[in-house]
Amino acid sequence: MTNEGIAVIKVRDVLMVVIPPEPDDETVSNLQNQILRAIEKNEASGLVLDISTVEVLDSYFARMVSETTKMVALMGARTVIAGMRPSVAIATIELGLTLGNTLTALSVDRAFDILHNASNGMKPR
Amino acid sequence: MIEKQDHEIPIRLESDIITVRKQVRTVATDLGFGLTDVTRIVTSASELARNIMSYAGAGVMRWFAIESEHRTGIELTFADNGPGIIDIEAASEPGYSSNGGLGMGLPGTKRLMDEMEIQSEVGEGTTVIIKKWLKK
Numbered sequence: 662m663t664n665e666g667i668a669v670i671k672v673r674d675v676l677m678v679v680i681p682p683e684p685d686d687e688t689v690s691n692l693q694n695q696i697l698r699a700i701e702k703n704e705a706s707g708l709v710l711d712i713s714t715v716e717v718l719d720s721y722f723a724r725m726v727s728e729t730t731k732m733v734a735l736m737g738a739r740t741v742i743a744g745m746r747p748s749v750a751i752a753t754i755e756l757g758l759t760l761g762n763t764l765t766a767l768s769v770d771r772a773f774d775i776l777h778n779a780s781n782g783m784k785p786r
Numbered sequence: 787m788i789e790k791q792d793h794e795i796p797i798r799l800e801s802d803i804i805t806v807r808k809q810v811r812t813v814a815t816d817l818g819f820g821l822t823d824v825t826r827i828v829t830s831a832s833e834l835a836r837n838i839m840s841y842a843g844a845g846v847m848r849w850f851a852i853e854s855e856h857r858t859g860i861e862l863t864f865a866d867n868g869p870g871i872i873d874i875e876a877a878s879e880p881g882y883s884s885n886g887g888l889g890m891g892l893p894g895t896k897r898l899m900d901e902m903e904i905q906s907e908v909g910e911g912t913t914v915i916i917k918k919w920l921k922k
């Protein structure tokens with residue numbers, strides 16, 4: 662099984678993770694650990710999950726994303742999911758999945774805006 | 787209905803789910819489905835392959851290019867010799883799960899596809915057949 666080695670990039674106090682197009686289950690479950698440890702180590706206040714290259718979001722992956730978001734929230738940081746493709750959004754909703762109350766953004770840029778505004782005490786737009 | 791071709795992929799390991807997805811994406815794209823339908827079909831395949839892994843341990847996926855008088859489509863069969871489903875109707879309802887899942891796999895797949903048929907015998911196994919037709 663290949664672990665596609667997901668990079669966790671730190672930008673100021675925000676961590677950014679680019680999810681590969683076809684992550685296998687092992688990659689997905691490693692990712693959760695990797696993210697939580699990186700948040701602790703870097704005392705990050707926010708996490709951006711860039712899913713712009715992801716072509717399929719099945720229930721396993723969706724569950725991982727919403728669980729990770731909740732764990733990150735418990736640790737005191739915010740998650741924004743960025744860049745979901747239109748076709749993926751359609752299939753995800755028709756399948757009946759929700760990502761809970763997860764914040765979402767059209768792009769990574771917008772995701773950083775949301776986190777920045779939130780940390781300045783402004784309402785996310 | 788004329789079946790033009792059929793092929794089979796084993797589902798034994800979690801990594802086979804990725805193989806299934808890639809294969810289904812290629813076949814559906816080659817048949818002429820657009821990106822949104824391809825994503826619907828691949829998402830459905832991923833759910834059914836995962837059910838085989840979770841509940842039966844192993845099985846196969848078969849794919850067919852199907853044709854009726856006026857239209858072309860794709861048919862995918864997911865078959866296993868696992869424990870079977872006791873109450874197919876209940877299992878097809880959103881929220882029903884025997885392992886603490888969301889219970890969205892079967893009802894969601896039904897929404898994403900044009901047709902879905904479940905054949906299951908307790909102690910014998912389960913076969914789920916899904917179809918999507920190309921909109922002309």
Ligand SMILES: Nc1ncnc2c1ncn2[C@@H]1O[C@H](COP(=O)(O)OP(=O)(O)OP(=O)(O)O)[C@@H](O)[C@H]1O
Pocket residue numbers: 720721833837838840841842866868869870871877878882883884885886887888889890891892893912
């Ligand atoms: N191939 C199978 N063999 C035996 N039982 C199955 C099979 N596929 C589905 N089932 C039964 O049907 C139920 C509903 O399946 P469905 O995919 O809708 O939900 P789930 O797998 O429990 O949760 P989710 O897919 O949302 O993670 C399962 O919990 C299981 O009891």
Ligand SMILES: [Mg+2]
Pocket residue numbers: 833836837887890891892
């Ligand atoms: Mg399922």
